[in-house]
Amino acid sequence: MNILVVYAHPEPRSLNGSLRNFSVKRLEEAGHAVQVSDLYAMNWKASLDANDSRVAPRDLRFDPSLDSKHAFEHGLQSEDIAREQEKLRWADTLILQFPLWWFSMPAILKGWVERVYAYGFAYGVGEHSDARWGDRYGEGTLAGKRAMLVVTVGGWESHYSARGINGPIDDILFPIHHGILYYPGFDVLPPFVVYRTGRTDEARFATLCDELGRRLDDLANTAPIAFRPQNAGAYDIPALTLRPEIAPEMNGFAAHIG
Structure with a gap:
């Protein structure tokens, strides 16, 4: 399997850096690229700005969406953007x-x-x-690929529980899971979350590596979060609200999970 890890922490000697190194080694030893x-x-x-295109904006006024579209369609994107898109095309799984x-x-x-x-x-x-x-929310350019978050959190797990002061971790991560990953088509796996970093x-690091290793070993088989596809009948179009008979007792983020 081809796996792309997009990693965002400024200190390589951090817990994040150590977990990243562990993940890469574990995945490569299992035969993944x-x-x-x-x-x-x-x-x-x-x-995101006008410099993301190798030519000047179409008009004097920069339009983030339309200028992005023009640059993508005409092969005018900056090289760093094009390289990352190629990595996403190559990957079977994104972490x-x-x-x-x-x-x-x-x-x-x-x-x-x-x-x-x-x-x-x-x-x-x-x-x-x-x-x-x-083509979005279950369809799209990246459909057929898998994605998973590895997230470190400073607070206690109870702070992010159903009645915790910070709100449920599933709700906090919903915009990323549903809006950033499911939107362009990824099958989104449950996250791996580390609390009280x-x-x-x-000793705890060894335990975390054991737990993370099991998740990485099972990337291809883990059941994704059961988000409701947009175009499969659950939503009225073009209003894009759930049909009245779909989970009528539910509102909010949880209603969009079947």
């Missing part, structure tokens, strides 16, 4: 690894998504009609 995009080591440019900072991914990883997910590559694809609303000694 692995590429790593180490965003900080790459000095990845996080901001995004990052620390949870202010309830989301680090800005550099968000910038990777914003720039690499170009119009025509990850969004704006497929037919828009009364029967379907584009500051309390990790050698």
Whole structure:
């Protein structure tokens, strides 16, 4: 299997760095081909702007979507964006690894998504009609591939429980799982989350590696999160709200999981 690890932590000697090294070694020893995009080591440019095209914007006013579309369609994207898109095409599985900072991914990883997910590559694809609303949420350019998050968290697991002060971890990660990964077609696996990172000694690190190793060994067989596909009948189109008979007792994020 071809596996792309997109890694976002500035310190290679951190817990994240050690877990990344463990993952790459474990995957390669199992016979997988692995590429790593180490965003900080790459000095990845996080901001989406007019410089993402090798030519000037179509007009004097920069339009992030339309200029992204023009650059993608005409082979004018900056080389760093095109390289990452090729890695995504190559990969059977994507692993995004990052620390949870202010309830989301680090800005550099968000910038990777914003720039690499170009119009025509990850969004704006497929037919828009009364029967379907584009190839997305279970369909799209990246359909047939798998994705998983490896996330480190400073707080206690109870802080991110169903009644925890920070909110359930599944809700916090929903915009990434559903909006960034499922949207362009990935089958999204349950995340691997490490809590109380500051309390990790050698013994706990060994336990974490055992647990993570089992998840990595089973990447091809783990059941994905059962998000509801957009164009399979659960949603009214073009309103894109769940039909009244679908999970009528539920609202919010959980309603979109079958």
